Amino acid sequence: MAVPAYLYQVLAAVLFCIGVMGVLFRRNILVIFMCVELMLNAANLSLIAFARALGNVDGQVVVFFALAVAAAEVSVGLAIIIDLFRKKGTVDVEQVSLLKG
Amino acid sequence: MLQLFWLIPLLPLFGFLLNGLGLKWMPRKAAGWLACGAVGAAFAIGVGALIELIGLPLADRSITHVLFPWIMAGDFHVNVAFMWDPLSAVMTLIVTGVGFLIHVYSLGYMAHDEGFKRYFAYLNLFTFAMLVLVLADNFLLLFVGWEGVGLCSYLLIGFWYTKKSAADAGKKAFIVNRIGDFGVLVAMMLTFWTLGTLTFPEVFHRAQTLLSPGTAIPTAIALLFFLGATGKSAQIPLYVWLPDAMEGPTPVSALIHAATMVTAGVYLFVRASGMFVLAPDALAIVAVVGAVTAIFAATIGLVQTDIKRVLAYSTVSQLGYMFLAVGAGAFVAAIFHLLTHAFFKALLFLGSGSVIEACHHEQDIRKMGGLGAKLPITKTTFIIGSLALAGVPIFAGFFSKDEILYSVFTSQLGGLGKVLWILGAAAALLTAFYITRLVALTFYGKPRDKHIYDHAHESPKVMTVPLVILAILSTVGGFLGLPLAEKANVMHNWLGPWVGGHGAEAPSGAEGAVLHATSHSAGLEVALMAISVALAIIGIWAAWRLYIKDLPRVQELSRKFAGAYRVLWNKYYVDEIYNALFVRPIVDGSRVLWRAFDVGVIDWAVNGTGRVLRGTASYLRPIQNGLAGSYAAAILLGAILIMGYVLLGGWR
Amino acid sequence: MELVGFLLLAGATIAGAMGVVLQRNALYGALSLVGVFVATAVLYLMLSAPFLAVLQLIVYAGAIMVLFIFVIMLISVRYEESGEAAGVPGGAKRYTAMGLAAVLVILFTILSFKMALTPSGSEGPGSITELGFALYQKYMFPFEVASILLLVAIVGALSITRRHGRGLEGNVALEEHH
Numbered sequence: 001m002a003v004p005a006y007l008y009q010v011l012a013a014v015l016f017c018i019g020v021m022g023v024l025f026r027r028n029i030l031v032i033f034m035c036v037e038l039m040l041n042a043a044n045l046s047l048i049a050f051a052r053a054l055g056n057v058d059g060q061v062v063v064f065f066a067l068a069v070a071a072a073e074v075s076v077g078l079a080i081i082i083d084l085f086r087k088k089g090t091v092d093v094e095q096v097s098l099l100k101g
Numbered sequence: 102m103l104q105l106f107w108l109i110p111l112l113p114l115f116g117f118l119l120n121g122l123g124l125k126w127m128p129r130k131a132a133g134w135l136a137c138g139a140v141g142a143a144f145a146i147g148v149g150a151l152i153e154l155i156g157l158p159l160a161d162r163s164i165t166h167v168l169f170p171w172i173m174a175g176d177f178h179v180n181v182a183f184m185w186d187p188l189s190a191v192m193t194l195i196v197t198g199v200g201f202l203i204h205v206y207s208l209g210y211m212a213h214d215e216g217f218k219r220y221f222a223y224l225n226l227f228t229f230a231m232l233v234l235v236l237a238d239n240f241l242l243l244f245v246g247w248e249g250v251g252l253c254s255y256l257l258i259g260f261w262y263t264k265k266s267a268a269d270a271g272k273k274a275f276i277v278n279r280i281g282d283f284g285v286l287v288a289m290m291l292t293f294w295t296l297g298t299l300t301f302p303e304v305f306h307r308a309q310t311l312l313s314p315g316t317a318i319p320t321a322i323a324l325l326f327f328l329g330a331t332g333k334s335a336q337i338p339l340y341v342w343l344p345d346a347m348e349g350p351t352p353v354s355a356l357i358h359a360a361t362m363v364t365a366g367v368y369l370f371v372r373a374s375g376m377f378v379l380a381p382d383a384l385a386i387v388a389v390v391g392a393v394t395a396i397f398a399a400t401i402g403l404v405q406t407d408i409k410r411v412l413a414y415s416t417v418s419q420l421g422y423m424f425l426a427v428g429a430g431a432f433v434a435a436i437f438h439l440l441t442h443a444f445f446k447a448l449l450f451l452g453s454g455s456v457i458e459a460c461h462h463e464q465d466i467r468k469m470g471g472l473g474a475k476l477p478i479t480k481t482t483f484i485i486g487s488l489a490l491a492g493v494p495i496f497a498g499f500f501s502k503d504e505i506l507y508s509v510f511t512s513q514l515g516g517l518g519k520v521l522w523i524l525g526a527a528a529a530l531l532t533a534f535y536i537t538r539l540v541a542l543t544f545y546g547k548p549r550d551k552h553i554y555d556h557a558h559e560s561p562k563v564m565t566v567p568l569v570i571l572a573i574l575s576t577v578g579g580f581l582g583l584p585l586a587e588k589a590n591v592m593h594n595w596l597g598p599w600v601g602g603h604g605a606e607a608p609s610g611a612e613g614a615v616l617h618a619t620s621h622s623a624g625l626e627v628a629l630m631a632i633s634v635a636l637a638i639i640g641i642w643a644a645w646r647l648y649i650k651d652l653p654r655v656q657e658l659s660r661k662f663a664g665a666y667r668v669l670w671n672k673y674y675v676d677e678i679y680n681a682l683f684v685r686p687i688v689d690g691s692r693v694l695w696r697a698f699d700v701g702v703i704d705w706a707v708n709g710t711g712r713v714l715r716g717t718a719s720y721l722r723p724i725q726n727g728l729a730g731s732y733a734a735a736i737l738l739g740a741i742l743i744m745g746y747v748l749l750g751g752w753r
Numbered sequence: 754m755e756l757v758g759f760l761l762l763a764g765a766t767i768a769g770a771m772g773v774v775l776q777r778n779a780l781y782g783a784l785s786l787v788g789v790f791v792a793t794a795v796l797y798l799m800l801s802a803p804f805l806a807v808l809q810l811i812v813y814a815g816a817i818m819v820l821f822i823f824v825i826m827l828i829s830v831r832y833e834e835s836g837e838a839a840g841v842p843g844g845a846k847r848y849t850a851m852g853l854a855a856v857l858v859i860l861f862t863i864l865s866f867k868m869a870l871t872p873s874g875s876e877g878p879g880s881i882t883e884l885g886f887a888l889y890q891k892y893m894f895p896f897e898v899a900s901i902l903l904l905v906a907i908v909g910a911l912s913i914t915r916r917h918g919r920g921l922e923g924n925v926a927l928e929e930h931h
Contacts, residue, residue, distance in 0.1 A: 003759045008800070011763045015770050015789075022774035024734050030779050030825055032730075034786050037817065038770055041793055044809075052800045057883045060802050061892050064884070067805075067812050068899045072906030074817045078824050079910035085828050097727030 008049035015042035029081055029091045033074075040070050102149030106185045107166040109150075109193060110232035112143045113225040120222035129217055136221035137204040140228055144197035151190045159598060162186055163302075165238050172241075179299055184238035187599050191436060192235035192368055195443050199360045200228050202567035206451050207352040209563035210458060220260060220350070227253035231361050235368060239300040240289050243369065247285065247333065250362045251278045257357060258349040270345040277342040281332020288325035291318065292376075305375030314379040322376065323383035327390075330366030335417045336394045336424060341676055343417055347409040351454030354409060359416050359446035364439050367423045371432045374600045378430070385517060388428020388509070392524040395421030397673075399531035403538070404659075404669045407464050408453045411539050415490065416446060418528060422505055425525060429518060431508030432600040437582045437592045438505055441497035444578050445489035448571035449536075452483035455564055456543060459557040466542045468553055473544035475557040478565045480544045482572040487540050489575040491533035492637045500579035502529065503633055507626050522629075529633055533640025541648035759799065765792040779825045783818060790814040804881040 015038060022035030044063045051059025081091065088096055116139030120132050127135075154162055163186040172179040183189075204224060211217050230249025237243040252275070259271025293299055295318055296307045312319045330336065335343040335358075346358050357363070370377060370387070377384060395418045402414035419442050426435035457464055459476055473480040489496035492503065506529075510522040548554035559565070582592040647655055659666045668674070724735075769792060772785030790813045797806035888896055 003756050003799075007759065007763075008796075011766065011796075014767060018767070018770040018774055020737060024730060024737065026774070027730075028779055030821065030828070031773070031782055034773055034779075034782060034821060037813075038773060038786065038789065041789065041813070045793060045796060048797055048800050048802050048805060051802070057887045058891075060805055060884055061887050063802075063805055064808070064888065065892075065895055065899055067808060068903060071812055071817060072903050074820060075910045076906050076913070078820055079913040082824065082828070083913050091828055093730055094728055096729075 005049065005053045009046055012042045012046035027092050027094055029093050033077055040066065102146060103153035103164065105146060106150040107168065107183045109143045109146050110229050110236060112139045113228035115139060117222050117225035117229060120218055120225060124218055127218055132218040132221050133208045136225050137201065139225055140197055140201045140204050144201050147193045147197050150185060151194060154185065154190055176297060179239055179241045181242060182238045183236040187595050188372060189235050193232060195440060196228065196231050196235060196361050199443050199447050200356060202570055203352050203356045203447065206564050206567045209561050210352055210454055211350060216260065223253055223256050227357065234365055240292065241299050244285060244289065247365060250365060251275060254357055254362055257353040258346045260349055267348040270348040274342040274346050277339050278332045281329040281339055284325040284328025288322050291322050308376040308379060312379050315381060319376060319379040320383045323380040326369060327387055330369060334363045334366030334420050336390055336421060337397065340417050341679060344410050344413045347413050351450060351457060355447045355450035359450050360443035363416060363420055367427065367435055367439055370427045371436055371600050374432045384428045384430065388425050388521055391421045391424030391428055392521040395425060396524050396528040399528045399535065401669055401672050402535045403531060404666060406467050408456065408466050408539065408543065409464055411535060412449055412453060418532065422502060422525065425509055425521060426505040429509045429512035431505060433593050433596045434504040434508050436596060438501035441501040441578050444571055445486040445498055445575040448482060448486035448568060448575055449490065451568055452479050452486060455479040455560045458560055460553045461556060463553055466539065468550040469543045470546045471548040471554060472557055476559050478559060478568065482568040484540060485572040485575055487536045490536050491641060492529055492633055494634060495579065497575050497579035500582050503630050504582060506633055507629050510629060526633060526636055530636040530640045533637045534644045537641045537644035538648050541644060545649050546652065762792050762796050783821050783825055787814050787818050804884050
């Protein structure tokens with residue numbers, strides 16, 4: 001039988017929440033970043049499911065762009081992380097509280 | 102010239118601005134000449150305008166020049182406008198004429214003073230304000246001038262502001278005046294409320310039609326204005342600032358506290374006489390206060406030892422005469438006395454200034470004596486002034502004082518008038534006495550302080566020439582108001598139609614004093630004249646005998662009547678009484694209020710706000726721990742809350 | 754049948770996600786993320802988005818994760834969160850793992866082919882033709898902007914990591930610290 005449409009959304013939601021948990025509870029900044037990618041991925045999934053459900057291709061176009069943006073974002077984000085690592089010698093977010101106060 | 106009369110106040114204003122703004126770079130001499138020139142030019146214009154005014158037919162003798170519309174708020178219209186009519190012309194010439202002489206005198210008197218330029222700036226400012234006062238065509242502008250002269254009085258009394266007594270005297274003058282100003286303000290409000298206007302011609306016109314004589318409103322207005330007059334013109338109960346005002350430079354005392362500012366109250370009453378005749382009860386009170394003040398101040402002046410204080414109390418006393426005249430309905434007589442008083446009182450003050458200069462700023466007459474030989478011009482002019490003050494015929498004071506006394510005696514005040522006449526006559530006796538005492542102790546007898554006597558010298562020409570001019574005026578000035586000769590009485594013919602209810606309308610040729618009950622009786626007038634002359638001579642003779650021939654007896658008398666002497670010398674302890682009754686309670690009350698309210702409540706609230714904020718901030722600060730993770734958690738929490746709210750139907 | 758496939762793939766995705774979040778070692782987490790991306794690509798196939806499925810594999814799994822692994826190797830290898838560095842097991846464990854991996858891959862492939870319903874990748878809904886039309890007509894502007902965005906990202910990444918005053922040589926030795 002065909003998969004009910006809402007299940008895809010449920011899956012996307014679950015993935016998203018797992019990603020959120022990772023962002024909140026991990027200390028390694030690289031892992032945090034990966035969880036962010038996970039969240040993005042979940043959103044993409046949701047969009048494509050909707051595109052299929054609504055019968056048009058706009059959702060896929062959005063995912064296309066989201067993919068491009070994610071690529072750009074990852075490269076810049078990793079550059080920042082590298083720079084942070086050079087300056088602080090650590091990738092533990094709890095030790096980088098420069099904005100404190 | 103008539104069309105340019107509105108320049109008259111502006112010339113001294115210009116002088117003030119130049120001197121005031123240019124204090125740094127204006128050369129000393131130039132400042133003095135500029136100030137004198139401004140007033141002198143104003144005087145010249147005034148003379149020209151007066152001559153042209155004389156040439157106009159009787160009914161046209163009032164010219165208004167509007168400078169600009171000032172307040173236009175609904176029904177309330179007030180312009181900045183000046184009015185040139187016989188009354189304002191007379192006042193203007195007094196202010197500018199005597200003012201000019203005093204300006205010139207000051208060139209000499211203040212020559213060695215540090216604040217020379219500041220002094221002349223203030224003097225010009227004062228002249229401007231006073232001219233605004235007398236030329237205003239409405240109550241509000243008059244009040245502007247009124248306040249302006251009050252301000253200048255403060256500035257000039259406290260001219261030597263580093264001296265505590267001078268600074269205090271300045272404050273006292275201003276504060277006491279303020280009490281009177283309250284009366285003027287309320288009176289103006291009442292006037293506007295009932296009559297709908299503040300411009301003089303309209304006010305008097307409407308007053309005649311809208312207000313009934315003797316009712317509450319005109320009486321209230323009159324009494325409130327009188328409250329202001331007691332402040333500005335130093336009557337009981339607000340005269341207390343005038344003796345202290347002698348802390349200022351002597352020419353200031355001459356100008357402000359003898360010739361011009363203190364006469365503002367009298368001028369106000371004469372100007373508004375058209376309205377005040379509707380309040381005979383108020384006028385009666387004015388007369389009583391005036392008479393009582395006259396004799397009260399005269400008693401104090403009997404024993405004062407500071408040359409200027411004697412003259413100060415004399416001024417209070419003479420102002421009392423003017424108000425007595427006003428109260429009796431003799432408005433022209435009041436102005437006449439104002440005029441003559443300006444001459445001889447200014448003369449006396451300037452003369453005393455000359456003496457003080459000669460004695461190196463000594464003002465205690467107990468240390469003087471025999472100065473006549475060293476200061477001949479001063480002595481002669483001073484004596485002329487004294488004779489005028491005492492009311493000796495042919496000198497100016499005689500005519501004006503006499504007319505007042507006659508008017509009071511025959512006024513509609515009836516029996517009260519006779520009583521007041523007695524007070525006035527008694528005051529005249531005392532006046533003659535104290536002024537002769539002053540002359541005797543200063544210029545005659547044996548010098549009591551060798552040092553002062555040796556160094557005494559006559560003043561320079563720039564000071565003695567004004568003295569001489571004033572002396573001449575004090576001699577012939579009285580002929581402007583000859584009694585018993587209706588056609589020749591210049592003052593009455595000039596001013597009569599313009600005061601006392603005839604102002605600004607087509608005047609009849611009748612006398613201004615509409616309140617005369619009895620007819621003009623020549624015999625009575627002569628008889629009363631004779632009595633006052635006799636009193637004057639008695640006073641002079643008694644003082645002469647006592648203070649020139651028999652000085653030790655003075656000591657004896659002062660010991661015998663030590664109690665009375667002490668009371669008089671301490672001016673009836675009025676200042677102390679006021680202090681206990683009014684000043685101390687207010688000051689103490691203020692201190693309590695300050696502590697309890699200002700510090701306790703307001704400061705507590707303001708500081709408390711700061712404290713609360715600081716506390717809250719220190720409580721909230723740990724939220725910013727700089728860890729991105731906790732920020733992300735907060736964002737998530739917020740997102741969940743919002744989504745929950747939306748999903749549960751909260752968003753419409 | 755489709756449902757079964759979906760559930761399997763969903764399970765795989767979730768397992769991979771949990772792996773990312775729960776793994777102590779960042780490198781293993783990255784590998785889990787690759788698994789997630791692969792499973793998601795298969796899901797895209799099931800959702801009639803073949804082009805995007807392939808794109809996902811190329812961009813996400815192929816480029817982004819490679820970047821991640823580079824950086825993790827450079828940095829995190831030194832600062833592992835847990836005390837033990839997991840050594841590479843040798844011998845039987847290794848071969849078992851490899852065999853299991855191969856089986857998994859074959860299974861996945863068969864399943865994908867069986868479950869995928871898209872008839873052809875170049876026609877019909879969700880096909881590349883349709884996507885192309887949408888991209889180059891309706892979404893032309895965002896397309897161009899996206900290319901600029903990528904350029905900016907390149908420049909940004911370079912400028913952030915550049916060592917000042919050392920020119921190109923500065924970019925080479927990342928091991929040095931200030």
